[in-house]
Amino acid sequence: MRTSGVKLPPKTRGISKSRTESSKRPFDIDVAMERIREAIKPFAKAALFELAEDGFNSVFEQLVACIISIRTFDEVTIPTARKLFAVARRPAEISRLSVSEIDRLIGTSTFHEAKARSIRDIAIETVKKHGGSLPCDAEVLMGLHGVGPKCANLVLGIACGQGRVAVDIHVHRVTNRWGYVQAKTPEQTMVALEAHLPKRYWVEINRLLVPFGKHICTGRLPHCSTCPVLDMCRQVGVKAHQ
Numbered sequence: 001m002r003t004s005g006v007k008l009p010p011k012t013r014g015i016s017k018s019r020t021e022s023s024k025r026p027f028d029i030d031v032a033m034e035r036i037r038e039a040i041k042p043f044a045k046a047a048l049f050e051l052a053e054d055g056f057n058s059v060f061e062q063l064v065a066c067i068i069s070i071r072t073f074d075e076v077t078i079p080t081a082r083k084l085f086a087v088a089r090r091p092a093e094i095s096r097l098s099v100s101e102i103d104r105l106i107g108t109s110t111f112h113e114a115k116a117r118s119i120r121d122i123a124i125e126t127v128k129k130h131g132g133s134l135p136c137d138a139e140v141l142m143g144l145h146g147v148g149p150k151c152a153n154l155v156l157g158i159a160c161g162q163g164r165v166a167v168d169i170h171v172h173r174v175t176n177r178w179g180y181v182q183a184k185t186p187e188q189t190m191v192a193l194e195a196h197l198p199k200r201y202w203v204e205i206n207r208l209l210v211p212f213g214k215h216i217c218t219g220r221l222p223h224c225s226t227c228p229v230l231d232m233c234r235q236v237g238v239k240a241h242q
Contacts, residue, residue: 118146170213179234
């Protein structure tokens with residue numbers, strides 16, 4: 001596994017020695033995951049996980065939902081995906097819709113026109129090349145129009161049960177803020193987590209850190225005083241008054 005441009009823990013740059021060594025215990029990912037499972041129980045589930053629990057768990061459905069979710073809040077993604085699937089759910093059904101019809105159905109999502117074209121292209125290719133059912137194959141998914149590593153890994157993890165790390169903005173921000181990894185981009189964070197995170201957490205980390213990042217370890221003004229892992233978190237980039 002290539003780790004060029006990525007540094008792994010321990011991470012102490014920009015943090016005082018007393019803050020990282022005197023007041024913080026070593027970061028224990030098992031303890032962190034256990035605590036976060038409890039902390040996120042009051043919050044809504046991450047969009048693709050909720051849709052999968054509602055029965056939209058095929059590779060194609062998960063991939064379409066992930067495309068809808070790009071740069072779109074979960075609160076919008078879930079009803080938007082359900083609206084589309086209520087009209088057309090299988091690749092053959094969606095392939096028979098026009099781009100404008102798909103665009104109308106997913107119009108509440110960001111960049112919906114481009115997404116509508118991608119969704120229709122993927123549906124047509126699924127019918128023509130894969131007999132109407134997308135395989136659990138990373139190379140195939142990454143070769144589809146509009147599909148990047150985050151969506152491919154998330155779909156393979158949820159729909160196929162494969163051990164894949166899907167890094168969105170929440171996973172990227174939180175794991176770097178912890179000091180668990182140190183990477184500048186989500187792509188670098190994915191590589192770092194693949195090298196450092198126990199594989200049993202590869203799928204779950206996205207399920208947990210999306211609601212955790214939305215409600216507790218937020219982008220601006222994180223709620224550090226109520227954070228269940230404050231005693232381990234290095235608070236990289238967090239100002240002292242927060």
